[in-house]
Amino acid sequence: MTSLLYLYLPIAGNSVNILAIMGLGGIVGLLSGIFGVGGGFLMTPLLIMMGIPPTVAAASDSNQIVGASTSGTLAHLRLGNVDMKMGILLLIGGVVGGTVGVQIIKILRQMGDADFLISITYVLMLGFVGGYMFVESLQAMRKSKAFASQSKKESRYAQFIRSLPWQMEFRSSGIRLSVLMPLELGGLVGILAAIMGVGGGFIMVPVMVYLLRMPMHVVVGTSLFQILFTCINVTIMQSAQNHTVDFMLALLLLIGSSIGAQMGAKVGKKLHGDQLKILLASLVLVVMGKMLYDLLAQPAVRLAYMGGH
Amino acid sequence: MKRCRSSWLIGSCLALFCVVQAHLASADAVSRVNVTPTTIPMGVGFNGATLQINGEVPAGSDIVLRFVGKPREEHMRQKGKVFGLVWMNRTALTFKNVPTVCLVQASRPFDQLGAAAGTFTLDRLRQAVKVEEASACDGDLDVPAELLRLKQQEGLCRESVGGVRFGPETGGVQPFEADLKVPPALSPGNYTAEVVALKDGRIVGQAAVPVTAQLVGLPAWLNNMAFKHGTLYGILAVVVAILGGLLIGLVFQGKGGAH
Numbered sequence: 001m002t003s004l005l006y007l008y009l010p011i012a013g014n015s016v017n018i019l020a021i022m023g024l025g026g027i028v029g030l031l032s033g034i035f036g037v038g039g040g041f042l043m044t045p046l047l048i049m050m051g052i053p054p055t056v057a058a059a060s061d062s063n064q065i066v067g068a069s070t071s072g073t074l075a076h077l078r079l080g081n082v083d084m085k086m087g088i089l090l091l092i093g094g095v096v097g098g099t100v101g102v103q104i105i106k107i108l109r110q111m112g113d114a115d116f117l118i119s120i121t122y123v124l125m126l127g128f129v130g131g132y133m134f135v136e137s138l139q140a141m142r143k144s145k146a147f148a149s150q151s152k153k154e155s156r157y158a159q160f161i162r163s164l165p166w167q168m169e170f171r172s173s174g175i176r177l178s179v180l181m182p183l184e185l186g187g188l189v190g191i192l193a194a195i196m197g198v199g200g201g202f203i204m205v206p207v208m209v210y211l212l213r214m215p216m217h218v219v220v221g222t223s224l225f226q227i228l229f230t231c232i233n234v235t236i237m238q239s240a241q242n243h244t245v246d247f248m249l250a251l252l253l254l255i256g257s258s259i260g261a262q263m264g265a266k267v268g269k270k271l272h273g274d275q276l277k278i279l280l281a282s283l284v285l286v287v288m289g290k291m292l293y294d295l296l297a298q299p300a301v302r303l304a305y306m307g308g309h
Numbered sequence: 310m311k312r313c314r315s316s317w318l319i320g321s322c323l324a325l326f327c328v329v330q331a332h333l334a335s336a337d338a339v340s341r342v343n344v345t346p347t348t349i350p351m352g353v354g355f356n357g358a359t360l361q362i363n364g365e366v367p368a369g370s371d372i373v374l375r376f377v378g379k380p381r382e383e384h385m386r387q388k389g390k391v392f393g394l395v396w397m398n399r400t401a402l403t404f405k406n407v408p409t410v411c412l413v414q415a416s417r418p419f420d421q422l423g424a425a426a427g428t429f430t431l432d433r434l435r436q437a438v439k440v441e442e443a444s445a446c447d448g449d450l451d452v453p454a455e456l457l458r459l460k461q462q463e464g465l466c467r468e469s470v471g472g473v474r475f476g477p478e479t480g481g482v483q484p485f486e487a488d489l490k491v492p493p494a495l496s497p498g499n500y501t502a503e504v505v506a507l508k509d510g511r512i513v514g515q516a517a518v519p520v521t522a523q524l525v526g527l528p529a530w531l532n533n534m535a536f537k538h539g540t541l542y543g544i545l546a547v548v549v550a551i552l553g554g555l556l557i558g559l560v561f562q563g564k565g566g567a568h
Contacts, residue, residue, distance in 0.1 A: 006355075007354070008351060008352065008493065008528055010524055010529070010531050010532040011532065013496055014493055015355055015357070063550055066546075066550040067550035067553045068554060070551045070554030070555055070558070071555070071557050071558045071561075072554075074554070074558035075558060075561070119395070119397065120395075235550075236540065236547060238543070239539045239544075239546060240539040241539070243535050243536050245542070247546045248528075254553050254554070255557075258553065258557035259557060262561040294396075295397075297396070298396065299396055300462075301458050301462065302388040302450060303386070303455045304388060304398050305383075305384075305385060305386075
């Protein structure tokens with residue numbers, strides 16, 4: 001029983017509809033291009049719903065994000081939206097933080113109930129990040145209309161970051177910051193991403209916007225640049241240790257998501273920074289709502305294979 | 310005298326051999342079964358397979374077809390409530406005697422086939438599954454039944470009625486043919502296609518044909534690379550992804566660019 005529309009995936013151990021997988025890649029790629037997030041937090045659950053084992057879905061998704069973020073980074077580079085210096089510093093912090101996070105998760109698993117802690121961290125992080133971004137963007141949109149000419153008073157946080165040592169100029173972002181800031185915040189995101197098992201784009205983007213005070217359009221390109229390297233590392237590690245990367249699945253997703261990412265970069269350029277933030281916040285809140293529902297509603301089958309969440 | 314005793318011994322052995330052969334022949338001959346194909350190629354376009362099964366059964370028999378894999382151990386987690394509120398994967402459970410696949414197809418509903426047919430139902434399969442440390446299970450949940458439900462969702466366990474076509478009776482036997490659909494989630498390995506003939510509530514014939522599912526072409530090559538040269542496979546996957554991303558990026562640039 002063969003069909004041109006279906007492709008057999010040897011690592012996932014199932015066949016999939018080519019158009020459905022490419023379409024899924026296209027939609028997630030579009031969001032990735034607009035918001036600068038890898039889309040793993042959306043793609044992996046959708047792949048699981050299509051019959052792909054959870055471990056294969058997560059690992060193959062990392063593989064496709066490599067392609068999509070290459071395409072997306074290229075598009076943003078052309079638009080001058082990538083702060084390479086900031087991206088490299090965040091990446092260094094992220095690699096160190098990720099290594100620490102992996103050790104933390106090992107300890108949590110030994111203590112038991114790690115799955116519970118992971119899920120709760122996920123929901124709380126998504127809720128906090130999404131909620132804060134939503135409210136802040138809404139306020140910013142209202143203020144910009146009412147007090148367009150009003151000058152800003154320097155906050156205590158701004159005074160604090162100006163007082164840190166090793167200040168450096170980040171020309172692409174148009175800001176001056178201590179080297180410690182991207183290193184430490186990159187490390188923090190790395191720890192959270194490792195605990196939650198995601199690329200960390202949806203945490204990194206708000207960190208760049210609110211804590212590093214980078215302009216939204218540079219945030220998107222720089223986030224994609226950083227995600228590219230994180231996912232290269234994950235793909236190789238997963239292939240070598242767990243054999244869970246399905247290259248054919250990744251390739252199908254990649255075709256869809258790369259095209260989607262290119263279109264997303266163009267759409268993102270047309271949107272105002274606050275509009276981008278409020279859309280991303282809504283997306284994060286929707287995913288949080290779905291996760292919360294999954295945690296509270298009784299599952300259809302009360303058994304799961306070992307290894308999946 | 311000696312020759313007489315030897316002749317008697319040889320004669321007895323021959324008689325016994327003939328009786329045994331006749332018995333075996335009666336069990337086998339009633340269901341001379343052909344299965345096509347006996348090797349399922351799992352190539353790029355594999356999306357499950359249809360096995361064509363035909364043969365002869367005693368006239369007036371009903372048929373149960375089964376496609377089964379070797380039983381194995383499954384390690385699972387039972388979902389339970391944490392703090393009486395949140396559903397999480399909790400108790401680790403080990404199931405023994407779980408067939409990788411069990412597809413059952415009967416010519417008529419099982420409750421009309423008599424007691425012997427019960428042996429081949431999924432419910433009997435559920436009873437055969439053993440749970441290690443059953444005391445660890447939360448509450449009074451029937452965990453083998455949950456396992457079966459999960460396998461049914463994956464298409465790896467199925468119980469269906471119909472799809473068996475009988476030909477005209479000749480000489481006390483009746484030809485039959487049936488199509489048995491095998492799911493795309495099948496793993497490569499060895500399986501058995503079984504045909505059971507039932508009449509008046511008892512088994513009147515049984516036959517089994519081995520069927521092999523094997524990866525061929527690109528899926529076989531990729532599977533070999535992924536499991537035997539994991540790091541190289543990962544590096545290649547990354548390189549192809551980067552090249553693919555760059556290529557698509559360039560295509561878009563050529564069509565007017567990102568500006």
